[in-house]
Amino acid sequence: MEINIEYRHISGFEKFYKNTSGKTVALMYDVNTKPYALRIKEELTNHGCKILDVEYANEELIPSEDKCEYAYSIAQTADYVLAVGSGTLNDMAKSVATRHNIPSGVLATAPSMDGYCSKGSALMRSGFKVTDEVNTPSDILIDLAIVCNAPKLMIASGFGDIIGKYTCLTDWKMAQAVKGESVNEEAFALMEKARTACVDAFDGLTRYEDDAVAKLMDALITAGISMAICGNSRPASGSEHHQSHFLEMDFVRRGEKIPMHGLKVAIGTLVSMELYHYLKDNRIAFQGAEKVYDLVDEMPSIEKVKTMLEKMGCPVRFSELGVRKETMEEMLEKAYTVRDRYTVLTLIHELGLTEQTKPIIMNKYF
Numbered sequence: 001m002e003i004n005i006e007y008r009h010i011s012g013f014e015k016f017y018k019n020t021s022g023k024t025v026a027l028m029y030d031v032n033t034k035p036y037a038l039r040i041k042e043e044l045t046n047h048g049c050k051i052l053d054v055e056y057a058n059e060e061l062i063p064s065e066d067k068c069e070y071a072y073s074i075a076q077t078a079d080y081v082l083a084v085g086s087g088t089l090n091d092m093a094k095s096v097a098t099r100h101n102i103p104s105g106v107l108a109t110a111p112s113m114d115g116y117c118s119k120g121s122a123l124m125r126s127g128f129k130v131t132d133e134v135n136t137p138s139d140i141l142i143d144l145a146i147v148c149n150a151p152k153l154m155i156a157s158g159f160g161d162i163i164g165k166y167t168c169l170t171d172w173k174m175a176q177a178v179k180g181e182s183v184n185e186e187a188f189a190l191m192e193k194a195r196t197a198c199v200d201a202f203d204g205l206t207r208y209e210d211d212a213v214a215k216l217m218d219a220l221i222t223a224g225i226s227m228a229i230c231g232n233s234r235p236a237s238g239s240e241h242h243q244s245h246f247l248e249m250d251f252v253r254r255g256e257k258i259p260m261h262g263l264k265v266a267i268g269t270l271v272s273m274e275l276y277h278y279l280k281d282n283r284i285a286f287q288g289a290e291k292v293y294d295l296v297d298e299m300p301s302i303e304k305v306k307t308m309l310e311k312m313g314c315p316v317r318f319s320e321l322g323v324r325k326e327t328m329e330e331m332l333e334k335a336y337t338v339r340d341r342y343t344v345l346t347l348i349h350e351l352g353l354t355e356q357t358k359p360i361i362m363n364k365y366f
């Protein structure tokens, strides 16, 4: 995977401008990201590019089929697709570029999620959320002056996604201890290091300082790189993400607005940590238990994680995100089924502890 990641002022993405010089670029943006799109459009035009505008007037862009078709038809004659945005626009651009078999890139506008260089594209098809396999982008362009100015809740969401790496990496090691699953040490170490660097920069992050936001952005991008190294999403997604996916399906079914990915993941992380502590504090016996207790000790305290999330402005109860009580209860029973992956949710289920732990979790996190 050869991805050009450039941290520069918008006028200074040298490698990108050199590679796209003289090409026809489909530029995808929405009403929120339009000011930045117009700026990079000017730069690209100066480099001899022809621009095909794919503009969405929506405040809340839903990546539905008709929205993708619109981009696909405009991009017919393009050599390159550039998204100006974060989650949705990034996913749509990867999808359009893959269908046309041309390269894509993104001018990141928010450090809000870890899908920048992932091979997945989350789209809506016939009312259902699907994840298509797509080509990874060729370029990720980051102007810190832009991402540091993203809405604070989007930055909080990105931080929540990175906090989730505590439990997803613990789930991976736990699955090794309990089920003998193999761990790709390179992917594991890469993700762990980037997460640690981001958490170490926490104080700066609360002040939205350039260096700290860059560490967050790095960690979000590293998630995709780690997944590419081991060929699956283990390094970036565990029980905290499964809870988020479960809730998301319910929001989609109800036709309600879906809360930001990282915000759901953040609370899922607290829930998963709580379950790990339940196992250890009650000395629950199972294959590999001693090793798992050690893994619990390696995580920061729940209180510390919760305080960090609160300082960033992340909600710490699912009810604050509009999750209904019954849905959260159902999530605790069934979220282990959303992916065929061994996590603390699976372990709790196998040990028959779901009903016992449910009131504790509901009390603290609903």
Ligand SMILES: [Zn+2]
Binding pocket: 113, 114, 161, 236, 241, 261, 265
């Ligand atoms: Zn994520």
